[in-house]
Amino acid sequence: MKTNDFYEQVYQIVRLIPNGRVSTYGAIAKALGAAKSSRLVGYAMIHGHDPRLNVPCHRVVNRKGLLTGKIHYNTPNEMQRLLEQDGIIIIDDQVHNFDKVFWDPQTEL
DNA sequence: GTGTTGACCCCAA
């Protein structure tokens, strides 16, 4: 009952991401005290990509603000569209003004 | 039970 808890923590933080903001896998992993397990966060997204979980995975990007996970969506344009719908500008598959829209769970939480 | 893959991150040459 530990790994499941880790995923729950990830979902919890992702759900807390404010509108118009994005976060990173590394930041979330670090906030959970597992800075070296940043890949698990991404994995948690795949496993947690469920409607009832209500996890806005599109608001989570990699350290460079690149939409690495868009390929896992039904359509590659889905993720970008959702982000732009939140007021986030996407240029060349990466977040524009990334440092401005970046939401650090460790700082803001 | 072993080997490969992956929505990652960091450091060195």
Add this chain to the structure above:
DNA sequence: TTTGGGGCCAACA
């Protein structure tokens, strides 16, 4: 500056 390699942990074949 770009490129390459190591580490981390979990799921899959």
